[in-house]
Amino acid sequence: MAKVLLEMKNITKTFPGVKALDNVNLKVEEGEIHALVGENGAGKSTLMNVLSGIYPYGTYEGDIIYNGEVCRFNQIKDSEEKGIVIIHQELALIPYMTIGENMFLGNERGHKYKLDWNETFGRAGELLKTVGLQETPQTLIKDIGVGKQQLVEIAKALAKNAKLLILDEPTASLNETDSRALLDLLLRFKKQGMTSIIISHKLNEISYVADKITVIRDGATIETLDKATDDISEARIIKGMVGRELSDRFPKREKHIGDINLEIKDWNVYHPLYSERKVVDGVSINARKGEVVGISGLMGAGRTELAMSVFGKSYGSNISGKVYINGEEVHLNSVQDAIRHKLAYVTEDRKGNGLILSNPIKINTTLANLDGVSRHSIIDKDKEYSVAVEYKEKLRTKCPTVEQNVGNLSGGNQQKVLLAKWMFADPDVLILDEPTRGIDVGAKYEIYCIINQLVSEGKTVIMISSELPEILGMCDRIYVMNEGRIVGELDGSEATQEIIMSHILKSSGKGA
Amino acid sequence: MNKTKTLDIVKKYTMILMLVLITAFFAWRTNGAILLPMNVSSLISQNAYVFILATGMLLCILTGGNIDLSVGSVVCFVGAIGAVLMVNKGMNMALAILIMLLIGIAIGAWQGFWIAFVRIPPFIVTLAGMLIFRGLSNVVLDGMTVSIQNCTTFVNLFGGGANCYIPDVLGNGGINITCMVVGIIATVIFIAAQIIGRINKKKKGYKLENPVGMIVKTILISAVILAFTVRLAQHKGIPSVLIWVMIVILVYSYITSNTTIGRYFYAVGGNEKATKLSGINTNNVYFLAYLNMGFLSALAGMVTIARLTSAQPTYGQNYEMDAIASCFIGGASAYGGIGTVPGVIVGAVLMGVINLGMSLMGVDQNMQKVVKGLVLLAAVIFDVVSKRGGKLIEKN
Numbered sequence: 001m002a003k004v005l006l007e008m009k010n011i012t013k014t015f016p017g018v019k020a021l022d023n024v025n026l027k028v029e030e031g032e033i034h035a036l037v038g039e040n041g042a043g044k045s046t047l048m049n050v051l052s053g054i055y056p057y058g059t060y061e062g063d064i065i066y067n068g069e070v071c072r073f074n075q076i077k078d079s080e081e082k083g084i085v086i087i088h089q090e091l092a093l094i095p096y097m098t099i100g101e102n103m104f105l106g107n108e109r110g111h112k113y114k115l116d117w118n119e120t121f122g123r124a125g126e127l128l129k130t131v132g133l134q135e136t137p138q139t140l141i142k143d144i145g146v147g148k149q150q151l152v153e154i155a156k157a158l159a160k161n162a163k164l165l166i167l168d169e170p171t172a173s174l175n176e177t178d179s180r181a182l183l184d185l186l187l188r189f190k191k192q193g194m195t196s197i198i199i200s201h202k203l204n205e206i207s208y209v210a211d212k213i214t215v216i217r218d219g220a221t222i223e224t225l226d227k228a229t230d231d232i233s234e235a236r237i238i239k240g241m242v243g244r245e246l247s248d249r250f251p252k253r254e255k256h257i258g259d260i261n262l263e264i265k266d267w268n269v270y271h272p273l274y275s276e277r278k279v280v281d282g283v284s285i286n287a288r289k290g291e292v293v294g295i296s297g298l299m300g301a302g303r304t305e306l307a308m309s310v311f312g313k314s315y316g317s318n319i320s321g322k323v324y325i326n327g328e329e330v331h332l333n334s335v336q337d338a339i340r341h342k343l344a345y346v347t348e349d350r351k352g353n354g355l356i357l358s359n360p361i362k363i364n365t366t367l368a369n370l371d372g373v374s375r376h377s378i379i380d381k382d383k384e385y386s387v388a389v390e391y392k393e394k395l396r397t398k399c400p401t402v403e404q405n406v407g408n409l410s411g412g413n414q415q416k417v418l419l420a421k422w423m424f425a426d427p428d429v430l431i432l433d434e435p436t437r438g439i440d441v442g443a444k445y446e447i448y449c450i451i452n453q454l455v456s457e458g459k460t461v462i463m464i465s466s467e468l469p470e471i472l473g474m475c476d477r478i479y480v481m482n483e484g485r486i487v488g489e490l491d492g493s494e495a496t497q498e499i500i501m502s503h504i505l506k507s508s509g510k511g512a
Numbered sequence: 513m514n515k516t517k518t519l520d521i522v523k524k525y526t527m528i529l530m531l532v533l534i535t536a537f538f539a540w541r542t543n544g545a546i547l548l549p550m551n552v553s554s555l556i557s558q559n560a561y562v563f564i565l566a567t568g569m570l571l572c573i574l575t576g577g578n579i580d581l582s583v584g585s586v587v588c589f590v591g592a593i594g595a596v597l598m599v600n601k602g603m604n605m606a607l608a609i610l611i612m613l614l615i616g617i618a619i620g621a622w623q624g625f626w627i628a629f630v631r632i633p634p635f636i637v638t639l640a641g642m643l644i645f646r647g648l649s650n651v652v653l654d655g656m657t658v659s660i661q662n663c664t665t666f667v668n669l670f671g672g673g674a675n676c677y678i679p680d681v682l683g684n685g686g687i688n689i690t691c692m693v694v695g696i697i698a699t700v701i702f703i704a705a706q707i708i709g710r711i712n713k714k715k716k717g718y719k720l721e722n723p724v725g726m727i728v729k730t731i732l733i734s735a736v737i738l739a740f741t742v743r744l745a746q747h748k749g750i751p752s753v754l755i756w757v758m759i760v761i762l763v764y765s766y767i768t769s770n771t772t773i774g775r776y777f778y779a780v781g782g783n784e785k786a787t788k789l790s791g792i793n794t795n796n797v798y799f800l801a802y803l804n805m806g807f808l809s810a811l812a813g814m815v816t817i818a819r820l821t822s823a824q825p826t827y828g829q830n831y832e833m834d835a836i837a838s839c840f841i842g843g844a845s846a847y848g849g850i851g852t853v854p855g856v857i858v859g860a861v862l863m864g865v866i867n868l869g870m871s872l873m874g875v876d877q878n879m880q881k882v883v884k885g886l887v888l889l890a891a892v893i894f895d896v897v898s899k900r901g902g903k904l905i906e907k908n
Contacts, residue, residue: 314789335791345789353789356782358849367779368790370772377772382718389719421790 005030005195006084006164011050011062013043015438020046021060022219028164028197028212033190035210036199038241039468043219044199045089048166052086053079066164083163087153089172093141100124100137103156127155131185147178154185165189165196171205172300183209201298203234203505215240234505235498242468242497249445250473253452257476258289260327261460262343262429267321269302269309275317279305281484283321287429287460292451294475294492295464296500302484303464304348307431311345312338325429339368344427346418348434348464350411354418357407361399362388364406364417369425391420395450412443419450429460436470448474468497482507523898527843527858527891534862538869545872546865549746557671557819559864560753561587561812563857565835566842567764568808570856571801573839574768574777576784576848578634580802582623582641583809583835587828589645590616590813595658595823598666605666613810619645620806621799628798642832650825659822670818671753678750688749695741699734706730753815760808765853777801781848837884838863841891845899862887 006028013021021043028034036044050060053073064071066082073079076086093102100121109123110116124137131151135144141152150170157165167186171179179202186196186209200206206213213232215222222240225232269280280302287293295303308315310323312335323330325341332338338345347353355364365388366373373384388402397416399409406417415435422430432451436444451461451474465471471478478495480488480503488503538546545551565583572580594612597603603611623641626632660667667673683689706726713720744750768774776797779787788794812831817823842859844851866887870880897904 311789312791334793335789336793339791347786347789352783353785356779356786356849358782358845359778363775363778367775367787367792370775374772379770379772379775381770382713382716386718 002029002031004028005067006051007063007065008047008051009063009065011047011060011064013046013050013055013060020219021050023062024216024219024221026214026221027224028195030195031190031193032211033186033196033198033209035206035213036197036216037201037203037206037213037237038216039466042216042241044216045168046219047216048086048168048197048199051079052076052084052166080160083161084166085157085160085162085164086166087150087157087168087170089169091146091149091153093149093152095142096140098138098140099128099135099144099152102141102152103127103137103159105156107160123159124155127158128152130158131155132181145178147174147181150174150178150182151185154182163195165194166199167196168199169201170198171200171202179205202508203237204508206237207232207234213237217241238498238501238505242501249469251445251449251452253456255476256290256456256458258291258458260286261289261325262287262462263324263327264310265322265324267306267310267323268319269305269316270318272315272317279316279484280309283481283484283486285479285486287462289428289458289460290455291476292455292461292463292474294471294478295462295481296468296471296478297466297481298504299466301481301504303481304433305484306481307345307433307462307464310338311335311343311431314345339425339427342426342428343431344368344422344425344429345431346422346433346435348437350414350418354421355406355414358405360405361392361397361402361409361417365391365402365420365424368421372424372426387424388420391424395420395423396446410439410443412439412446415439415443415447416450419447423454427459429462430454431462431464433464434466435463436465436467444470468500471495471500472497480504526894527841527855527862531858531862531865534869535865538865538872542869542872546869547743549743551868551872552740552743553747553751555861555864555868556754556757557676557751558868559860560671560751560757560815560819561831562834562838562860562864563757564760564808564812564815565831566838566856566860567760567853568805569832569835569839570764570842570844570851570853571768571777572634572805573836573844573846574781574848574851575798575801576781577846578627578798578801578848579638579832579836580623580634580641580805581638581832582619582645583805583812584828584831584833585642585645585649586616586619586806586809587813587816587831588649588823588825589619589652590810591817591823591827592649592652592658592825594814595660595817596652598663599658599660605663608666609814612814613807616806616808616810616813617803618806619809620803623806624799624802627802628795634802646825649827653823653825655825657822657824660817661821666814667818667821669752670756670814671751672818672821676752676818677748678752678755680749688745688747691745691749692741694750695738695745698741699737702737703730703734753819756811756815760811761853761857768853773797773800778849781845781850783849834860834863837888840895841888843891843895845895846892859891 004027008024008026011021011024024043024047026047038044049055051064053076056074057072066084071082094105103124104120108115109119121137128135128137131154133148133151135148141149170182174182183205186198189196198209211227213225215237225236263286265284267280267283268278271277271279283306297303305315309319310332312332313319314335323332330341332341332343351357362384366384370379373380373387385402392399392402395416397413397420399413406414409417436447451463455461463471463474472495476492478490478492478500479486480490480500482504485507487507490499535546569580569583572578590612593615594608597608597611598605619641623637626637627634664673668676678690680688680690682693710720768777776787776792779792780794780797784794816827820827838860839851839856840846841862842851842856844856863884866884867880870883900906
């Protein structure tokens with residue numbers, strides 16, 4: 001048996017209100033490619049952040065044993081010194097610097113006061129050859145494609161004398177050929193003795209490269225499969241990822257489904273910066289009054305982009321397609337138009353796009369509908385206060401007063417304020433984007449109750465979620481989205497996690 | 513709970529406490545000279561332009577810590593045009609005032625367009641404006657001083673010359689009765705407004721303020737208004753420029769705290785993306801901030817030439833810095849979204865008191881700058897550190 005290079009023992013990490021990791025164990029042997037799989041939010045990235053020192057020693061419980069010694073990393077530099085290098089999903093390269101400069105950023109060659117450019121570019125050139133890139137190290141990052149940028153990231157890791165390479169979704173933004181090239185590179189490194197941990201959603205890729213697969217679910221390790229002894233087919237991995245019982249974590253509701261309220265036809269959206277990249281491709285969906293419609297898919301499937309582009313074209317460029325509300329075509333060219341047509345989009349990023357954290361609850365509650373508390377543009381502050389209190393009580397937001405700044409609330413309560421804000425705007429159709437992300441189970445249940453109440457009032461809820469159990473537990477109808485397209489439509493009663501996953505996996509890479 | 517509450521109150525009124533302490537300090541060091549009627553009166557006349565400009569600057573800063581560097585040059589340019597129109601062209605005063613205000617608004621629109629719709633960074637646009645309008649002032653004035661000493665109505669109206677006080681129609685020499693009457697009326701209106709507001713709240717069943725806190729606050733503010741009135745009455749009465757300053761303060765306090773557009777300024781600075789997604793046109797908000805800054809710069813321009821009874825190409829230098837410093841000392845956040853008009857006025861008064869106090873003490877001009885710089889830095893450090901939960905050093 002080969003030497004164990006890394007062992008993470010009983011790692012537990014809690015964020016305010018959420019236990020992200022619960023006694024996770026991971027054992028990686030020298031010279032293997034170890035895959036980490038699990039649903040979004042299962043805790044894979046958190047685990048890797050603990051390993052690399054982004055969450056410093058002391059903010060988690062448990063031990064990291066690397067190369068036989070217990071490590072206490074306080075920052076990324078500490079783990080990098082030991083040869084543990086993480087390559088994040090989002091590329092961390094600076095566009096207007098050369099490949100060489102990027103590769104040695106924070107790790108500069110030469111003397112502190114006299115950089116050695118010859119060594120920088122010379123060494124960069126060698127490393128570029130190792131990863132199979134033909135570009136000169138003087139090329140600017142912005143001039144090469146994403147696939148090549150990913151390879152530069154790997155070369156950058158090599159420049160730090162990496163012994164353990166961690167790749168977080170390395171192929172998420174790559175096409176088939178580039179992905180294959182990257183995976184082959186990893187296999188070649190393995191032959192030279194490099195150890196890698198790869199996080200990926202693409203199970204076919206994992207079957208291709210991984211020696212061992214550790215499945216994480218809800219912040220806990222479920223199992224580790226060994227290529228040599230176990231069945232590592234996609235079906236087997238999916239079973240590990242989703243194999244959990246659906247209990248009564250979801251409140252029941254009576255169904256009163258009415259006419260079609262919102263219909264979207266042939267919707268196409270292009271990326272706002274890379275205008276040749278299509279992020280939503282010919283999507284047609286509809287939603288009825290009193291219905292909860294789910295949109296399921298992996299991160300990057302284009303769900304948020306679809307929702308935001310419909311919501312007053314607040315995302316994307318070159319948008320085409322038709323939107324019908326109650327059978328009539330409408331043109332939603334701005335957020336104002338969308339709100340006027342009684343549409344609401346509750347963002348997935350409540351801190352970045354949803355709330356003003358430095359402002360009190362009452363101000364956040366009325367922001368999308370200030371006209372509702374003002375006359376001739378003059379705000380009736382007493383009315384505003386009572387509206388905020390009303391919604392606080394209705395949604396059972398836990399806070400001392402509505403004067404409290406939203407930034408001081410827990411995630412679940414922030415989500416409730418965000419919902420209150422859009423409920424006060426009195427929409428007919430609410431698009432909820434990851435409404436329960438990062439909040440604890442109790443608060444989730446309360447959010448589900450609010451959703452049930454909304455549809456019982458005849459409103460339409462479109463729920464975007466990466467959590468399959470939630471989609472299955474809440475939705476009357478489910479659209480499955482992948483790579484910008486709708487790849488399946490299922491009735492809520494007949495859908496299972498396996499069916500949804502296989503819809504996604506079967507469609508992957510086909511149309512690209 | 514109680515301890516944090518006291519802390520919150522201290523935090524909320526830090527700058528007022530500082531103002532009281534600093535005033536007390538100068539009163540001690542100048543043997544009370546800083547509290548003499550003449551000095552209280554000149555505190556207002558000298559700093560009128562700061563109050564006006566700082567109010568406008570607050571709106572710019574609210575949108576995200578954006579500043580306007582051009583205000584000093586715009587003040588000078590508008591003043592120069594006004595002086596040339598009234599003196600060299602002999603234009604009617606009302607028409608000249610109208611033209612000055614329109615030019616201010618036009619300059620605001622010009623800068624606002626680039627900032628709001630083309631999204632050129634405000635620092636760059638207003639730095640350019642600072643150069644452009646300084647240069648144009650020179651062109652308009654032909655590099656010379658234009659005296660407006662003979663435009664007496666204009667000068668008196670905007671707080672310059674010897675007769676820039678509201679005439680004492682009720683009194684006959686001695687203490688200024690008109691001033692006292694106005695002060696008492698203002699106090700009564702203030703107290704009545706507090707009481708009526710409370711009764712209305714009660715009637716509609718809204719939550720009421722803590723009565724003790726409210727009474728203490730009302731008494732303190734009334735006392736300050738009255739004490740201030742007495743001081744002014746003992747000098748020459750109400751400086752005419754105080755009227756303009758009060759109008760600006762009251763109108764903008766109301767706009768920022770009670771209207772939807774006021775709310776938008778805070779929202780944009782607090783989180784622009786969230787504001788956009790709430791259906792608010794954020795471009796318009798930026799545009800308005802700079803449009804308004806142009807308008808208030810024009811008003812400040814009139815006040816400036818009136819006080820100095822002339823227009824010169826060098827007027828208004830560093831006025832932008834006085835305005836910016838007042839905002840930050842007065843509790844506006846350098847990241848936007850936080851700050852109030854009363855807070856900014858307290859900041860401006862604080863700066864004014866430091867200026868006046870040091871001048872009375874005979875502190876060297878250059879050292880005065882050093883002290884002001886340190887006060888500004890200290891105020892912003894306090895703001896940033898207290899927001900980080902009291903930690904001085906940002907975690908790396």
